[in-house]
Amino acid sequence: MIQRIASLDMLRSLVMVIMTLDHTRDFFSAAHFDPTDLNKTAVGLFLTRWITHFCAPVFVFLAGTSAYLWAARRDANAETSGFLLKRGVLLLLLVSTVEAWAWNFSNDFRQLDGGVLWAIGWSMILLSGLVKLPLPWIVGFGGLMIVGHNTFDAVKPADLGGFGPWWAVLHTGDHVDFGGGWKLNPYYPLIPWVGVIAVGYGFGWWMNSPQWRSRNRLVLLGVSLIALFALLRFSNLYGDPHPWQAYADPALTLLSFLNCHKYPPSLLYLLMTLGPAVLLLGWFEDWPAHKFRVLQVFGRTPLFFYLLHLYVIHLLALLVAAIDNGPVSALIGGGIWVPDLPKDYGYGLPTVYAFWLLVVLLMFPCCLGFEALKHRKPHWAWLKYL
Numbered sequence: 001m002i003q004r005i006a007s008l009d010m011l012r013s014l015v016m017v018i019m020t021l022d023h024t025r026d027f028f029s030a031a032h033f034d035p036t037d038l039n040k041t042a043v044g045l046f047l048t049r050w051i052t053h054f055c056a057p058v059f060v061f062l063a064g065t066s067a068y069l070w071a072a073r074r075d076a077n078a079e080t081s082g083f084l085l086k087r088g089v090l091l092l093l094l095v096s097t098v099e100a101w102a103w104n105f106s107n108d109f110r111q112l113d114g115g116v117l118w119a120i121g122w123s124m125i126l127l128s129g130l131v132k133l134p135l136p137w138i139v140g141f142g143g144l145m146i147v148g149h150n151t152f153d154a155v156k157p158a159d160l161g162g163f164g165p166w167w168a169v170l171h172t173g174d175h176v177d178f179g180g181g182w183k184l185n186p187y188y189p190l191i192p193w194v195g196v197i198a199v200g201y202g203f204g205w206w207m208n209s210p211q212w213r214s215r216n217r218l219v220l221l222g223v224s225l226i227a228l229f230a231l232l233r234f235s236n237l238y239g240d241p242h243p244w245q246a247y248a249d250p251a252l253t254l255l256s257f258l259n260c261h262k263y264p265p266s267l268l269y270l271l272m273t274l275g276p277a278v279l280l281l282g283w284f285e286d287w288p289a290h291k292f293r294v295l296q297v298f299g300r301t302p303l304f305f306y307l308l309h310l311y312v313i314h315l316l317a318l319l320v321a322a323i324d325n326g327p328v329s330a331l332i333g334g335g336i337w338v339p340d341l342p343k344d345y346g347y348g349l350p351t352v353y354a355f356w357l358l359v360v361l362l363m364f365p366c367c368l369g370f371e372a373l374k375h376r377k378p379h380w381a382w383l384k385y386l
Contacts, residue, residue: 005069005207006289008062009299011281015058016298017360020309022052024356027317027335030346036259038252044349046255053262056116057273059302060193061200063120064142067127068204084128091121094307102310104334114169114186117306122190123197135202142198149191150267153241173263189264196270215285222279229271233257239267294364301367301374308366312359320355 025035025048035041035049071080095117100107112118130138149171157164157174168174169186176184206212234257236243244256260269289296298305317335321328330341347355 003073004300005213006292006296007281007284007287008065008207009296010284010287010292011058011277012062012299012302013295013297014280014299015055015277016302016305018052019055019306020313020359020363021048021353021356022055023310023313024359025049025352026337027313027331028320028347028352028355029336030344030348032336032341032343032346038247038255038259041255043251043255046259048349048352050255050258053260053269054273054277056119056188056262057196057265057270058277059116060120060123060196061203061274061277063124064127064197064200064202065204065207067124067131067197068201069208071131072204072208080131081128084124084131088121088124088128091117091124091303094303095121098307099310102307102314105314105332108181110180110182112184114184114188116188118186119188119190119193120197123194126190126194127197127201130198131201135205138198139202142195142200142202145191145195146199146270147267149195149264150239150241171264187263192265192270196265196274213285215282218278218282218285222275222277222282225271225275225278229268229275232271233260233268239271240269241266297364297367297371301370304370305363305367309359309363312362316355316359 029045031041031045033040035045038046067080067084070083095115096109096112097107099115099117100113103113130141133141152171155167155171157168157172160167165176165178168176169184169189170191171189173187173189176186178184232239233244240260242259242261244259245253247253247256258272260266260272262269314331314335317331318328320326321331327342327345330338330345333340336346
């Protein structure tokens with residue numbers, strides 16, 4: 001069996017647990033508005049949402065890292081492009097079926113939401129072509145996308161005529177209505193995310209090098225990214241379409257500083273999230289892996305965890321609503337974003353956090369069991385894609 005890097009599994013596990021908090025809030029919170037709206041939110045609610053911003057960038061970045069490590073630890077004939085292409089197509093199929101049904105227990109194939117799996121799927125498909133290039137070219141291409149895409153923030157789909165829908169998919173994330181009921185909501189537009197997976201692929205070389213994969217080098221890289229974020233954000237010159245502003249309340253000023261643009265992820269958003277992630281990775285390098293096996297379980301079964309936890313949260317919300325005489329019929333169709341959900345539905349943050357911990361506890365034996373299945377059935381080739 002190919003040896004896994006424990007620090008990567010720890011980081012991936014941590015952000016998956018944090019992601020579960022956000023999705024639990026989606027189904028249980030009494031705050032039926034965007035928690036990053038500084039005109040409505042409270043500090044605790046904002047930070048509950050903000051901490052989950054780390055999840056998508058780390059998922060996409062580590063998807064690229066894992067792709068490099070997958071290829072590097074096999075023989076020279078390993079077909080990296082084919083593997084990435086197949087996995088990307090699988091993710092897109094799951095987006096329109098298993099994932100779509102998890103959110104609202106129904107699925108109109110004419111209406112597709114392009115979320116994180118959508119972004120990773122297309123990014124893997126495009127990376128399957130990029131891996132034919134020299135590694136510096138891949139990293140340079142990805143870095144140019146990350147650094148340069150905010151230059152085009154002022155360009156809107158309406159400005160581009162027939163190319164407008166493509167621009168929505170690639171950069172702005174606006175809804176695309178094809179007519180006849182066919183709609184696409186690509187709220188994870190591809191250009192920045194393809195850049196993230198490409199740079200993550202290059203980072204795989206770093207993690208595969210005993211010389212570079214050291215605590216000090218990783219900590220230095222993480223601190224450098226955080227410092228660059230702080231300098232650029234303070235300047236308000238470039239890197240995010242929403243400049244921060246000062247408020248009479250210092251707490252709101254800090255929240256404004258941290259409130260970077262996610263859809264699409266701005267340069268500053270990615271620096272703000274990937275910098276601390278790399279810093280954590282450096283710290284995890286010194287942790288004795290055998291003492292923190294629990295923290296690695298979810299990171300070894302990421303796709304299984306992602307798909308299953310959506311069903312667990314949704315079913316738990318329905319169960320609690322049935323016991324509490326809540327709006328079961330409305331919740332079948334989704335979470336707190338459902339239009340016909342009563343305005344008084346939901347719970348405060350302490351209860352949301354309690355449900356979150358319950359979901360994490362329920363997921364642990366499921367992921368252990370799935371991991372054991374993969375060990376028992378190595379000849380089941382399809383398991384390697386999960």
